[in-house]
Amino acid sequence: MGYKTLTINDKKELSYENGWLIIKNDDNEYCEFLDDISVLIINSLEIRITSFLLNEINKRNINLIFTDEKKCQSTILFSLYSNTFQAKRYMSQVKYNKQFKDYVWMKIVKNKIKMQKSLVCFLFEKPLFDDEYLLNVLPGDPKNIEAFVARKYFYVLFGTDFNRRT
Numbered sequence: 001m002g003y004k005t006l007t008i009n010d011k012k013e014l015s016y017e018n019g020w021l022i023i024k025n026d027d028n029e030y031c032e033f034l035d036d037i038s039v040l041i042i043n044s045l046e047i048r049i050t051s052f053l054l055n056e057i058n059k060r061n062i063n064l065i066f067t068d069e070k071k072c073q074s075t076i077l078f079s080l081y082s083n084t085f086q087a088k089r090y091m092s093q094v095k096y097n098k099q100f101k102d103y104v105w106m107k108i109v110k111n112k113i114k115m116q117k118s119l120v121c122f123l124f125e126k127p128l129f130d131d132e133y134l135l136n137v138l139p140g141d142p143k144n145i146e147a148f149v150a151r152k153y154f155y156v157l158f159g160t161d162f163n164r165r166t
Helices: 051-059 084-094 098-124 132-136 145-158
Strands: 004-008 012-017 020-024 029-033 037-042 047-049 063-067 073-077
Touching: 012 051, 047 051, 051 073, 098 132, 098 145, 132 145
Parallel strands: 004 037, 012 047, 037 063
Antiparallel strands: 012 020, 020 029, 063 073
């Protein structure tokens, strides 16, 4: 069973050869062993993919995600007869208690905020905000600090006219 999530972001041609995903563009070619991949994300509208590769992806129970022109997930393909290891992992995650899920969500939100702050500091050489927001993130983020910080983050990056929904 695979363990990698592989994202293809720009114009490429994807094919299959002897257990390998072949990735070609105008300049070069490289390979990824299919059995190492658990998720393949096609994050470009300029990807060509062979039906033979799609069949091999299906045989290996690799989840395949396509994004649209706004880089939002638009299609997810997964095997109808997926393996039991993935199903067991998904079921164990679903069974986590609410306290644990809320704790994990808090850690995700804090890391997301740290990365947003880091990028803004790198690009604009000024902090997006002080660390007060990080200290106020609680398990489950009941105050929805993530949304508040995200709004500031996108406004700093793209201006106050930015709207993700249009």
